[in-house]
Amino acid sequence: MxxxxxxxxxxxxxxxxxxxxxxxxxxxxxxxxxxxxxxxxxxxxxxxxxxxxxxxxxxxxxxxxxxxxxxxxxxxxxxxxxxxxxxxxxxxxxxxxxxxxxxxxxxxxxxxxxxxxxxxxxxxxxxxxFSTMYAYDTTKFPNGGPKTMADFFNTEAFPGKRGMRKGAKANLEMALMADGVPAAEVYEVLATPEGVDRAFAMMDKIKADTVWWEAGAQPPQLLADGEVVMSTAYNGRIFAAAVSEGKPFESVWDGQVYExxxxxxxxxxxxxxxxxxxxxxxxxxxxxxxxxxxxxxxxxxxxxxxxVGLYEDGKTEMGPYMPTAAANLTNALASDFEFWADRDTQLNERFNSWLLN
Incomplete structure (x- = not known):
C-alpha cells in the first residue's frame, strides 16, 4: 500500500x-x-x-x-x-x-x-x-435487580425473558463464568469438548426464556417494549438508551466480555x-x-x-461508563481473538444446531 x-x-x-x-x-x-x-x-x-x-x-x-x-x-x-x-x-x-x-x-x-x-x-x-455485557429494566425488579452473570442465568430468583445475541461468541464465555469458571480460565475450559458441553448446559437453563437478537439496536428496544426483562447488549447501546432517552436500564458489568x-x-x-x-x-x-x-x-x-470528557449532553462524565473503567473490570474477560478466529465456524455450527434442537 x-x-x-x-x-x-x-x-x-x-x-x-x-x-x-x-x-x-x-x-x-x-x-x-x-x-x-x-x-x-x-x-x-x-x-x-x-x-x-x-x-x-x-x-x-x-x-x-x-x-x-x-x-x-x-x-x-x-x-x-x-x-x-x-x-x-x-x-x-x-x-x-x-x-x-x-x-x-x-x-x-x-x-x-x-x-x-x-x-x-x-x-x-x-x-x-467495546463490551458485551447485560442490562435489566429496573422497573421489573423493584426489590433489587441482578448483580452477577450467574443472576442472568437464574430465572428462579429473577424471572422473566432474557435477550441474547444469536451466536456463540460471548454467550459461551458468559455461560461458563455464570457456572463459576474464573475469567482467566474461560478459554482454557472452552477449548475442550467438555467445556463446550458445560457452556451449552448452562445455556439450556434459559433457552426456553430467551429472545434472540441479531442487530445491536435490538436489545434496548426489547427492554423498552417489555419483551425481555434483561438482555445482553453492547454497552454503548445501553448507555445511549439510559442517558440519552432516560430509559430505566441498569448495566451489569460482572462477566463482561470486552474487545x-x-x-x-x-x-x-x-x-x-x-x-x-x-x-x-x-x-x-x-x-x-x-x-x-x-x-x-x-x-x-x-x-x-x-x-475524553463529557457526553454530548454537556454534563455526563463518560469515564465511569467505559468498559475499561477500573470498577467495571473486576470480573471482566478480554475476548480471545485467536480462539474465535480458529473456532468461529465450528462453534457457531454447534450453536445453530443447538437452537434447532
Missing amino acids: KKLLILSTALSTFAFAASAQEVVLMSWGGAYGKSQTEAYLKPFTAETGIKTTMVDADNPATPVKAMVEANNVTVDVVDIEYADAIRLCDEGLLEPLDPAILPPGDDGTPAMDDFLPGAVTDCSVATIV YDVLAIPKGAKNLEAATQFLAYATGTQRLADQAKYISYGPARKSSGPL
Missing part, C-alpha cells in the same frame, strides 16, 4: 479530485453509527471535500466477505470485530495496512507506541474498546486512496476522543484518553 498519509493535519494537501471521490463506510448503525458520523465522517468531509456515506449491517463482516468473493465490492471501509478482521485478513479479503499511514498521537507519540497493545494488525486498526472494533479496507475497494486517507484520519487522537463524546466506548489510542 502506498505510504500516502502521515499526518492527519496534511489531509487537505493531497491532490484528490474531491468531486470524484467518495468513501462508503459500512458499520453497525444506531447510536454507534451516529458516533462515527459525528466524529469521523462529517469532519472528514468538511476538511477534505470528499463525500462520505454510511451504510448499516447487522454484522458487516458477513456482507463484506460476500462482496469480495463475488468481486462486487460496493463499500470502501468496513467496521468489524477484531476476530473477524484477523480471519478475513488471513483469507486475503482485506487490503494490507501500512502502519506508516497512521498519524502519531497529538502528543507526538509514534502511532505504534500510541495504540493499545494489538490494536494495529496486518489489515486493520482498532478504534474502540476491539476495527476499521479495515475490503480487497478491491473502488476508492482505495480515499479510503486509506479516511482510515488514517478516523484513527487520529482527536477523532477517537471525539467519538467518546457520543457513545461509551473507550478509544484505542492512549493519547485519546486524556481528551
Whole structure:
C-alpha cells in the first residue's frame, strides 16, 4: 500500500479530485453509527471535500466477505470485530495496512507506541474498546435487580425473558463464568469438548426464556417494549438508551466480555486512496476522543484518553461508563481473538444446531 498519509493535519494537501471521490463506510448503525458520523465522517468531509456515506449491517463482516468473493465490492471501509478482521485478513479479503499511514498521537507519540497493545494488525486498526455485557429494566425488579452473570442465568430468583445475541461468541464465555469458571480460565475450559458441553448446559437453563437478537439496536428496544426483562447488549447501546432517552436500564458489568472494533479496507475497494486517507484520519487522537463524546466506548489510542470528557449532553462524565473503567473490570474477560478466529465456524455450527434442537 502506498505510504500516502502521515499526518492527519496534511489531509487537505493531497491532490484528490474531491468531486470524484467518495468513501462508503459500512458499520453497525444506531447510536454507534451516529458516533462515527459525528466524529469521523462529517469532519472528514468538511476538511477534505470528499463525500462520505454510511451504510448499516447487522454484522458487516458477513456482507463484506460476500462482496469480495463475488468481486462486487460496493463499500470502501468496513467496521468489524477484531476476530473477524484477523480471519478475513488471513483469507486475503482485506487490503494490507501500512502502519506508516497512521498519524502519531497529538502528543507526538509514534502511532505504534500510541495504540493499545494489538490494536494495529496486518489489515486493520482498532478504534474502540467495546463490551458485551447485560442490562435489566429496573422497573421489573423493584426489590433489587441482578448483580452477577450467574443472576442472568437464574430465572428462579429473577424471572422473566432474557435477550441474547444469536451466536456463540460471548454467550459461551458468559455461560461458563455464570457456572463459576474464573475469567482467566474461560478459554482454557472452552477449548475442550467438555467445556463446550458445560457452556451449552448452562445455556439450556434459559433457552426456553430467551429472545434472540441479531442487530445491536435490538436489545434496548426489547427492554423498552417489555419483551425481555434483561438482555445482553453492547454497552454503548445501553448507555445511549439510559442517558440519552432516560430509559430505566441498569448495566451489569460482572462477566463482561470486552474487545476491539476495527476499521479495515475490503480487497478491491473502488476508492482505495480515499479510503486509506479516511482510515488514517478516523484513527487520529482527536477523532477517537471525539467519538467518546457520543457513545461509551473507550478509544484505542492512549493519547485519546486524556481528551475524553463529557457526553454530548454537556454534563455526563463518560469515564465511569467505559468498559475499561477500573470498577467495571473486576470480573471482566478480554475476548480471545485467536480462539474465535480458529473456532468461529465450528462453534457457531454447534450453536445453530443447538437452537434447532
